[in-house]
Amino acid sequence: MASFPLRxxxxxxxxxxxxxxxxxxxxxxPYLFALVGILLAAKVGGEVFERxxxxxxxxxxxxxxxxxxxxxxGIDWAEPLKQMRAMEAIAEVGVILLLFEVGLESHMRDxxxxxxSAMLVAALGVVMPIGLGYGVSAFFLNDAAWYVHLFVGAxxxxxxxxxxxxxxxxxxxMDTKEAKIILGAAVVDDVLGLVILAxxxxxxxxxxxxxxxxxxxxxxxxIIGKAVAFLAxxxxxxxxxxxxxxxxxSRFRVPGMALVIAITHCFTLAALAAVMGLDPIVGxxxxxxxxxxxxxxxxxxxxxxxVEELVRPLSTLLIPVFFVSMGLKVDFAAxxxxxxxxxxxxxxxxAIAGKQVCALGVLEKGLNRGVVGIGMIPRGEVGLIFTGxxxxxxxxxxxxxxxxxxxxxxxxxxxxxxxTPPLLKIFFARGAR
Amino acid sequence: MASFPLRxxxxxxxxxxxxxxxxxxxxxxPYLFALVGILLAAKVGGEVFERxxxxxxxxxxxxxxxxxxxxxxGIDWAEPLKQMRAMEAIAEVGVILLLFEVGLESHMRDxxxxxxSAMLVAALGVVMPIGLGYGVSAFFLNDAAWYVHLFVGAxxxxxxxxxxxxxxxxxxxMDTKEAKIILGAAVVDDVLGLVILAxxxxxxxxxxxxxxxxxxxxxxxxIIGKAVAFLAxxxxxxxxxxxxxxxxxSRFRVPGMALVIAITHCFTLAALAAVMGLDPIVGxxxxxxxxxxxxxxxxxxxxxxxVEELVRPLSTLLIPVFFVSMGLKVDFAAxxxxxxxxxxxxxxxxAIAGKQVCALGVLEKGLNRGVVGIGMIPRGEVGLIFTGxxxxxxxxxxxxxxxxxxxxxxxxxxxxxxxTPPLLKIFFARGAR
Numbered sequence: 001m002a003s004f005p006l007r008x009x010x011x012x013x014x015x016x017x018x019x020x021x022x023x024x025x026x027x028x029x030p031y032l033f034a035l036v037g038i039l040l041a042a043k044v045g046g047e048v049f050e051r052x053x054x055x056x057x058x059x060x061x062x063x064x065x066x067x068x069x070x071x072x073x074g075i076d077w078a079e080p081l082k083q084m085r086a087m088e089a090i091a092e093v094g095v096i097l098l099l100f101e102v103g104l105e106s107h108m109r110d111x112x113x114x115x116x117s118a119m120l121v122a123a124l125g126v127v128m129p130i131g132l133g134y135g136v137s138a139f140f141l142n143d144a145a146w147y148v149h150l151f152v153g154a155x156x157x158x159x160x161x162x163x164x165x166x167x168x169x170x171x172x173x174m175d176t177k178e179a180k181i182i183l184g185a186a187v188v189d190d191v192l193g194l195v196i197l198a199x200x201x202x203x204x205x206x207x208x209x210x211x212x213x214x215x216x217x218x219x220x221x222x223i224i225g226k227a228v229a230f231l232a233x234x235x236x237x238x239x240x241x242x243x244x245x246x247x248x249x250s251r252f253r254v255p256g257m258a259l260v261i262a263i264t265h266c267f268t269l270a271a272l273a274a275v276m277g278l279d280p281i282v283g284x285x286x287x288x289x290x291x292x293x294x295x296x297x298x299x300x301x302x303x304x305x306x307v308e309e310l311v312r313p314l315s316t317l318l319i320p321v322f323f324v325s326m327g328l329k330v331d332f333a334a335x336x337x338x339x340x341x342x343x344x345x346x347x348x349x350x351a352i353a354g355k356q357v358c359a360l361g362v363l364e365k366g367l368n369r370g371v372v373g374i375g376m377i378p379r380g381e382v383g384l385i386f387t388g389x390x391x392x393x394x395x396x397x398x399x400x401x402x403x404x405x406x407x408x409x410x411x412x413x414x415x416x417x418x419x420t421p422p423l424l425k426i427f428f429a430r431g432a433r
Numbered sequence: 434m435a436s437f438p439l440r441x442x443x444x445x446x447x448x449x450x451x452x453x454x455x456x457x458x459x460x461x462x463p464y465l466f467a468l469v470g471i472l473l474a475a476k477v478g479g480e481v482f483e484r485x486x487x488x489x490x491x492x493x494x495x496x497x498x499x500x501x502x503x504x505x506x507g508i509d510w511a512e513p514l515k516q517m518r519a520m521e522a523i524a525e526v527g528v529i530l531l532l533f534e535v536g537l538e539s540h541m542r543d544x545x546x547x548x549x550s551a552m553l554v555a556a557l558g559v560v561m562p563i564g565l566g567y568g569v570s571a572f573f574l575n576d577a578a579w580y581v582h583l584f585v586g587a588x589x590x591x592x593x594x595x596x597x598x599x600x601x602x603x604x605x606x607m608d609t610k611e612a613k614i615i616l617g618a619a620v621v622d623d624v625l626g627l628v629i630l631a632x633x634x635x636x637x638x639x640x641x642x643x644x645x646x647x648x649x650x651x652x653x654x655x656i657i658g659k660a661v662a663f664l665a666x667x668x669x670x671x672x673x674x675x676x677x678x679x680x681x682x683s684r685f686r687v688p689g690m691a692l693v694i695a696i697t698h699c700f701t702l703a704a705l706a707a708v709m710g711l712d713p714i715v716g717x718x719x720x721x722x723x724x725x726x727x728x729x730x731x732x733x734x735x736x737x738x739x740v741e742e743l744v745r746p747l748s749t750l751l752i753p754v755f756f757v758s759m760g761l762k763v764d765f766a767a768x769x770x771x772x773x774x775x776x777x778x779x780x781x782x783x784a785i786a787g788k789q790v791c792a793l794g795v796l797e798k799g800l801n802r803g804v805v806g807i808g809m810i811p812r813g814e815v816g817l818i819f820t821g822x823x824x825x826x827x828x829x830x831x832x833x834x835x836x837x838x839x840x841x842x843x844x845x846x847x848x849x850x851x852x853t854p855p856l857l858k859i860f861f862a863r864g865a866r
Contacts, residue, residue, distance in 0.1 A: 028522045029713070032704040036697045046687045056687050086519055089461045254479045254489050256749035263750060264469045271465040280462070305742070313746045316689035317696060 042320035055421035064327015091325040094318035103288015118184030120361035129156035129354030158193025160380025161186035182375035234286035250298035258299040334407035344411035368431035383413040475753035488854035497760020524758040527751035536721015551617030553794035562589035562787030591626025593813025594619035615808035667719035683731035691732040767840035777844035816846040
């Protein structure tokens with residue numbers, strides 16, 4: 001074991017030398033080296049954390065952060081990773097597969113059983129962070145307009161279910177009621193987050209155009225309607241189409257139909273979610289939710305592996321790419337100012353505190369409420385998407401989020417993401433005592 | 434079954450409508466729809482051919498050709514597939530995985546046992562097609578320079594092992610001596626093809642620069658040396674590194690290490706082959722060849738699936754993309770002229786006849802020589818790469834291959850590729866009688 005990280009470093013150094021010499025081949029060769037490097041580095045990082053008794057996903061995230069900031073130490077061979085645009089797409093397929101797997105492990109019945117709690121948890125966990133975020137922003141950016149504060153608050157609203165789902169799985173807690181509430185709430189929360197984003201950007205655009213700062217009920221209802229229609233459609237029509245596809249596919253003689261149908265089902269619902277203006281992972285989760293292993297009985301009878309076993313190799317290779325890519329986005333150099341550090345710290349506290357109210361939304365008795373509050377903390381890619389939109393939304397010739405605010409929000413995303421795995425582990429352990 | 438193709442068409446029509454509405458998301462959403470569409474179409478095409486008693490791969494190729502030429506019937510919703518640049522990379526990963534799997538099913542020992550035959554088969558199968566191709570080109574393009582004829586001849590030289598490997602597997606003939614000879618010869622042939630390409634392009638560039646038409650021994654030996662060094666290195670150093678990686682990886686506690694190591698091994702050798710100027714599939718084949726399932730005993734003991742089972746889901750999704758993409762490249766509109774059709778037909782005959790001499794290179798007694806001659810026929814992606822280079826190589830302000838010659842060569846590639854599966858099936862059946 002001892003010299004293995006060193007060998008990985010040597011591999012990277014060699015690969016970076018070869019990189020330059022690797023010519024064209026449609027740009028494929030650098031990707032092959034990069035994928036192999038990311039996978040090995042992610043596994044080494046994950047293994048180190050596993051042995052320290054921490055969730056492996058945290059090691060993958062930190063591996064990405066280290067790779068992304070090596071240039072500060074004068075080592076620049078990981079820099080090309082940030083320029084590889086398709087790596088983002090690969091990472092996104094990774095998180096789609098993660099949520100599909102999480103959906104496969106969840107059952108509709110269990111989710112509905114905790115439906116009321118999930119709704120209440122989501123609603124509370126959206127209102128509080130917006131309020132706290134508004135306050136922190138007003139304190140630190142006292143010369144900024146009120147809609148800047150509102151946007152900062154909105155960025156604190158949406159939970160990113162990817163991190164929590166991965167940690168729950170690593171801790172083998174996916175079967176608990178707490179996990180169902182968190183997952184259900186995170187889906188509702190994603191929908192609420194997108195509604196708020198639509199409201200705030202609509203408002204800001206209207207102000208920028210010299211209009212009144214009013215909220216139009218029409219577009220608002222349209223967004224909510226689309227989201228609800230998609231989820232209902234994915235669950236009812238999705239299941240109907242899927243069962244029929246399986247029936248037809250099971251009569252095929254060519255091999256591989258079980259996986260082709262499962263992936264068709266997952267990718268189609270993920271893509272449809274995006275078409276409806278939702279995050280693709282919402283569709284992937286719904287796809288996993290409505291797929292039952294028993295649907296594939298005919299394939300199993302002919303010796304096929306289970307859907308989970310067939311999907312696992314794909315997710316094994318792609319999910320680490322997502323977590324390493326998230327880590328790569330963190331630029332330590334942005335935190336050179338004390339004011340940014342203080343702002344970031346205050347936002348992070350607001351983001352954490354704002355979600356602890358979620359614990360009050362748990363209606364069931366005897367559950368570990370602390371776990372639900374912690375599970376809702378990570379902001380992950382949803383927070384990054386909000387931040388990116390804020391940085392590109394221009395009012396009166398200025399982006400509504402300054403470079404410093406963007407840096408502070410990114411730190412908030414990273415810290416909430418990084419702290420969730422160990423905290424969840426601690427809170428689950430405390431509940432068990 | 435009956436209405437299934439219709440449903441697929443409806444799916445495509447719906448998908449193309451959604452496509453336009455699918456917004457950005459890093460360009461991922463169109464890819465998700467495209468991948469799903471390609472997979473379903475490929476499986477339907479494969480199934481139709483399977484039921485007709487023909488190899489499924491042929492159905493996948495024809496599916497691609499149909500999709501690629503629907504625009505001639507006024508249906509243009511498959512056209513965006515041709516513009517998706519990353520699809521080429523996905524297809525190339527598909528053929529890398531195919532050759533890796535073929536390598537996994539092959540054993541070093543068996544290949545060495547037929548080494549002399551493979552060498553002789555390869556050499557005969559390179560010399561003859563160049564001569565015949567030169568002749569055909571000289572007849573049809575009587576006002577072109579001699580180096581044009583030489584280039585056309587060279588394009589006819591290299592066998593594309595991908596198609597033959599897939600057909601041999603579909604026919605469950607991978608274990609035969611004939612299959613080993615074909616695979617071994619195709620690897621040698623690929624190396625010879627690249628040497629010839631280097632010689633011919635060097636010659637043509639020298640003429641273009643007003644230099645003498647001589648062949649320099651230095652660069653020539655360098656190319657051959659690189660290729661031999663790579664193959665020896667991949668087999669000796671590759672195996673050494675791989676066995677040690679497996680040993681270290683088997684001590685990891687995080688899941689997924691067996692697949693991560695196998696894919697690291699495959700992608701690294703494929704990428705290194707490209708760095709050495711060879712086709713990545715040569716590296717992927719070598720990677721599969723030196724990997725023994727018994728190396729992963731420690732993983733199996735802990736309940737891991739075999740490497741073949743772990744790689745299969747990846748190849749199930751990616752290999753059809755390669756064959757459909759190959760089909761997409763064929764533009765029926767290019768064959769509107771009788772001269773092009775005649776030229777294409779003559780080139781195809783030369784390509785087929787030129788490889789039948791391979792049967793004479795089989796030294797072992799009692800083998801089905803006809804199968805070897807047939808198995809060497811498909812030119813596939815190697816022929817397309819050569820054609821692409823010829824179309825971009827400019828001498829005296831003109832590309833050495835005209836648009837008509839390119840079309841004729843593409844037809845030759847397609848016909849040799851399309852005819853091999855049924856011919857192989859017939860010749861194997863004849864041998865069995």
